[in-house]
Amino acid sequence: MISTLLVANRGEIACRIFRTCADLGIRTVAIHSDADEGALHTRVADTAVRLPGAAPAETYLRGDLIVKAALAAGADAVHPGYGFLSENADFARAVRDAGLVWIGPPPGAIEAMASKTRAKELMGLAPLDAHDVSPADLPVLVKAAAGGGGRGMRVVRDLAALPGALEDARAEAASAFGDGEVFVEPYLENGRHVEVQVLADSHGTVWTLGTRDCSLQRRHQKVIEEAPAPGLPPALTEQLYALAERATRAVSYEGAGTVEFLVADGRAHFLEMNTRLQVEHPVTEAVFGVDLVAEQIRVAEGHALPAEQPAAHGHAVEARLYAEDPARGWAPQTGTLHRFTVPDGVRLDTGCADGDTIGVHYDPMLAKVVAHAPTRTEAVRRLAGALERTALHGPVTNRDLLVRSLRHPEFTEARMDTGFYDRHLTALTEPAPDPYAPLAAALADAHGRSRFGGWRNVPSGPQVKRYERAGEEHEVAYRHTRTGLAADGVRVVQAAPHLVVLEVDGVRRKFEIARYGDQVHVNATALTALPRFPDPATEHAPGSLLAPMPGTVVRVAEGLSEGTEVKAGQPLIWLEAMKMEHRITAPTNGTLTALPAAVGRQVEMGALLAVVEAVRPS
Structure with a gap:
């Protein structure tokens, strides 16, 4: 029996595994990089072991250090989570060779499916x-x-x-x-990404725990997942189950795994087998009423699965909340997560809490929010409503995109495919600012203050404040009167530092306000308070290429130096941040006049990377 378990991972999945361990009475050990010293997964574990450094290659990808940490902390088992070393056969062997229990499939099964080319050959x-x-x-x-x-x-x-x-x-x-x-x-365009959850023991039993649809993706990474996959013909579903079981038995698999397919033209095309727990496993847990992490642990302890697998009930939908800006090429975002509160009635799996810092070193996913209901329609509506009411104060996130996606006709009618965001991203990211949010922010800030320290019986001009939202500037005006604050076109019912109530055309609206420095959150609208006079030091020369995200310069085009002639669209610099690579290209034909970017340099968003002086017309 396992008594102490180390999770060879971080963030949300580490916290999720610790939750099951607590239910089972198993002590927990976290590992953390220097960047994660104060992270939530480190705080909630019974014991934590430091891995010196910040980059994944120095920390969470160092199998030798992780095995040493497990032994030093007195762990008798290791769970790899997902990502990092979860599908590394050598790490699995190292864990076993150290006398520890490996919560996962045998190393041979991982090896057989680790290479997508070998996996395809295995499937013919x-x-x-x-x-x-x-x-x-x-x-x-x-x-x-x-x-x-x-x-x-x-x-x-x-x-x-x-x-x-x-x-x-x-x-x-x-x-x-x-x-x-x-x-x-x-490349099969407009197909659906459908997968089958499998669970197998060492006694020959294989469960196929339903299908999941993961078609809504950005950069080939899943964004919204659901179970079961809607609208599949029964014969196709049975074919998916049969193929998934065939792949599982072909490698004598044990534990939880996922077999992925692309469904197009009514046929299932095998993609790969993921020999680990998937990010989207909670939707399967909700529908089948199982704890897949608990089952992984029981299988690793040698227990047999019941011959009859559990029955499915209802529908579940999961959305991944990312610290990213979908309107700017899904650019990762960093900063302090001041407040993160999700309404009751949905499941929240997260590795973040109020006050945590979202850094540049790891995946930008903040959390997964899951809704379960008797029908798909109810589950989708519940999830969209919960996300809409979620308080997210801090970096830009994809929350608004998720809400709009869940309410898009293609999704509500289950007509989505992997090309969904290629077709609809522009419309889904169109700014839709609340027209009264800037005024509410200004009134909250002005509460209790007046231009002259008190109302005077002398007419005075309106007070003006400026805010920026999604790259657009908004200017609002208000007045101090004998009865309080006033503004044209509305009736100010209440104005306090954290709550403003306005009446517009007879309808009252409430605005909750939170301020962190120059960042102001008004309900779901994020604003930046602008200074009265712009700072000239923040301006850049024409042709300046600025970092669109915080990250690390991983490549500079060969032969590039000051004085090099470049062409519009030519890749110049590659930035990597939070598991994403972004190319910086020349904006025009011209000459490179500055190149402060260098391989290995870490940069903040907005940092100057290069300057291209445009060719002047003759």
Whole structure:
């Protein structure tokens, strides 16, 4: 029996595993980098062990240090969570060789499915030969053999772009996974990403715990998932179960795993098998009433699964909250999470709490919010409503996008596919600011103060304040009167530092206000209070290329230096942050006049990376 368990991971999944351990009476051990010293997963564990450094390669990817930490803390088992070393067969062997229980499949099963090319061969499939790709094969997908989470993937629609895509994918795969092997497969557009949750023991029992639809994705990373996958014909569902069981038995699998497919033209196309717990496992838990982490632990202890698997009930939908700006290329965001409160009635899996700092080193996911209900319609409505009422004060997030996605007709009618955001991102990220939010912020700030320290029986001009929201400036005016604050077009019913009530055309509206420095949150609207006079020091020369996100410079184009002639759209610099790689390209034809960016340099958002002086017309 396992008594003490170390989670070889961080954040949300570590906290989620610790919760089950507490229910089972198992003591817990956290590991943490220097950047995570005060993180929630470190705070909630019974014991914590420091891994010196901040970068994943120095900490959460150091299997040798993690095994030492487990032994030093008196753990007798290791759970890898997902990501990092969760699908690393050598790490699994190292854990077992140290006399510890590995909460996962046998190393041989991980190895068999670790390479997507070998997994396809195991299922009787074969990738395309990159040298033989013809225009008739397009579009194709270049994919990292050892990858996941959208890393090392490139869609190619033009044959001339294939060599560059292969080079970029290899470089990203080598950086992310230590393995630059890539392969090419047909890219099935407008298909649905459907997967089957499996659970197997060492006694020959395999459960296929339903389907999940994970079609709503950005950068090949899932955003919204649900169970069961809606609208699948019964025959196709049975085929998915049969293929998933076949893959599971082919490698003598034990524990929880997921077999992924792309469903297109009424057929199931095998993608891969993930030999670990998936991020989206809570929707399966909700529908089947099981705790998959508890089952993983029981299987690892040698217990047999019941012959009859549990029955499904209702529908569950999960949304991933990210600290990112979908309107700016999904750019990761950093900063202090001042407040994070989710309404009752939904499940929250998170690794963050009020006051935590969202840094540059790790994935930008803040939390998963899950709704379960008797029907899909009820579950979707419940989740959208909960997200809309969630208080999120701090970095920009994808919360508004999630709410709009859940209420989009294609999603509510279950007509979505993997091209959903390609088609609708612009409309889903159109700014929709509350027109009265800036006024409410100004009135809350002005409460109890007047221009002259008190009302005077002398007419005076209105007070003016400026706020920025989603790149747009808003100017509002208000007045101090004998009866209090006033503004044109509305009746100010109440004005206090944290609550403003306005009456517009006979309808009263409440605005809750929170302020953190120059950042102001009015209900779900985030504003930045602007100074009366702009600071000239913040202005940059024309042609300046600024970091769109905080991150690390991982590549600079070969041969690039001051004086180099560049062409519009030419890739110059590659930034990596929170598991995402972003290319900085030349905005115009011109000459590179400054290049402060250097490989390995960490930069904040808005930092100057390069300056391109445009070619002057003759």
